[in-house]
Amino acid sequence: MQAIVVTAFDRPPEWQDIEDPRPNEGEVVVRMIAAALHPRVRSQASGSHYTSEGVLPLVPGVDGVARFPDGTTRYVAIGSDVRGSFAERVAVDPRASVVLPDGADPAEVAAAVNPVMSSWVALRRRITMPADATVLVLGATGIAGGSAVRVAKRLGAAHVVASGRNPERLAALAGYGADETIPLADTARIGETAAEADVVLDYLWGVPAADTMRAIVTARRDRAARLDWVSIGSSAGAESPIPSAALRASGLTVVGSGQGSVGRSAFVAELPSIVEAIADGLTVPVRTVGAEDVASAWTDADAATRTVFTF
Numbered sequence: 265m266q267a268i269v270v271t272a273f274d275r276p277p278e279w280q281d282i283e284d285p286r287p288n289e290g291e292v293v294v295r296m297i298a299a300a301l302h303p304r305v306r307s308q309a310s311g312s313h314y315t316s317e318g319v320l321p322l323v324p325g326v327d328g329v330a331r332f333p334d335g336t337t338r339y340v341a342i343g344s345d346v347r348g349s350f351a352e353r354v355a356v357d358p359r360a361s362v363v364l365p366d367g368a369d370p371a372e373v374a375a376a377v378n379p380v381m382s383s384w385v386a387l388r389r390r391i392t393m394p395a396d397a398t399v400l401v402l403g404a405t406g407i408a409g410g411s412a413v414r415v416a417k418r419l420g421a422a423h424v425v426a427s428g429r430n431p432e433r434l435a436a437l438a439g440y441g442a443d444e445t446i447p448l449a450d451t452a453r454i455g456e457t458a459a460e461a462d463v464v465l466d467y468l469w470g471v472p473a474a475d476t477m478r479a480i481v482t483a484r485r486d487r488a489a490r491l492d493w494v495s496i497g498s499s500a501g502a503e504s505p506i507p508s509a510a511l512r513a514s515g516l517t518v519v520g521s522g523q524g525s526v527g528r529s530a531f532v533a534e535l536p537s538i539v540e541a542i543a544d545g546l547t548v549p550v551r552t553v554g555a556e557d558v559a560s561a562w563t564d565a566d567a568a569t570r571t572v573f574t575f
């Protein structure tokens with residue numbers, strides 16, 4: 265069978281022949297239909313993800329939609345770092361799968377679960393979002409950040425402030441539930457507007473996280489009021505110069521949400537609701553590409569759409 269294979273961490277993967285999967289106990293072999301090239305998959309393929317064990321060759325891909333032996337079409341999350349979803353056939357644990365609702369498009373589901381899940385599990389599993397919360401999304405112009413605006417509203421936020429770099433994509437978020445959109449460079453305005461925020465969903469980290477933290481804490485009327493800052497992504501930098509005073513002088517609490525901090529069983533428990541929300545319209549922009557065209561698709565990806573390989 266054929267698969268997308270990484271043979272060197274500094275080169276794009278190639279479409280190659282590999283051995284058929286050998287299922288472990290409890291696994292079944294499924295026929296992949298669609299799997300998306302998320303930032304998480306790029307870091308897996310470059311060996312830079314925090315879970316990477318540096319083993320090569322590897323088949324990338326953390327999830328996708330597949331035809332199961334019982335004839336059902338399901339979303340499935342993959343547990344292995346080296347035998348991922350970018351293959352014609354994959355051994356999977358059926359306990360980490362969800363049957364697609366009638367009419368759900370496999371490519372749309374494959375594209376959307378990872379970005380939608382990022383804020384969904386953060387809000388449901390890493391913090392307790394107060395009723396009628398004000399939520400700030402930092403990095404809302406990315407695909408996961410854009411989804412977070414909609415997820416926060418769907419899960420009960422009363423007021424969502426969106427901030428990011430790209431002006432067109434930022435403006436478009438007003439049509440997806442953002443009550444206010446503020447350019448990332450306007451730190452002072454973010455501080456004033458989100459001064460009483462209850463939750464920050466942070467896809468950027470790096471310098472923007474530290475600057476925004478300082479601005480919000482300084483502008484807060486009730487310094488001791490709780491502010492849950494959830495680090496979800498690091499598009500602006502893996503490290504952040506967080507001021508100690510921001511933590512000492514306020515109710516600021518910093519937590520992370522991702523693979524490791526959210527246990528597999530908690531993640532799997534949220535999957536049916538996430539897939540249902542996607543089938544209900546919580547989708548992201550998709551471009552589909554045949555898996556055999558991986559070499560060109562890997563380098564010409566467009567930031568506004570999520571690339572989905574079809575098998």
Ligand SMILES: NC(=O)c1ccc[n+]([C@@H]2O[C@H](COP(=O)([O-])OP(=O)(O)OC[C@H]3O[C@@H](n4cnc5c(N)ncnc54)[C@H](OP(=O)(O)O)[C@@H]3O)[C@@H](O)[C@H]2O)c1
Pocket residue numbers: 302303304378379381382403405406407408409410428429430431433448467468472495496497498499500501521522523567
């Ligand atoms: N923890 C989880 O469960 C989880 C799940 C999914 C994703 N993530 C992480 O979340 C992050 C975003 O994912 P995504 O799917 O939204 O990726 P994406 O669609 O590629 O978006 C990334 C966005 O980051 C922005 N960006 C890049 N460098 C920046 C900088 N220096 N300053 C400010 N903005 C910058 C860009 O915004 P502009 O277009 O405005 O320039 C870009 O659109 C990634 O780190 C990803 O690994 C985490």
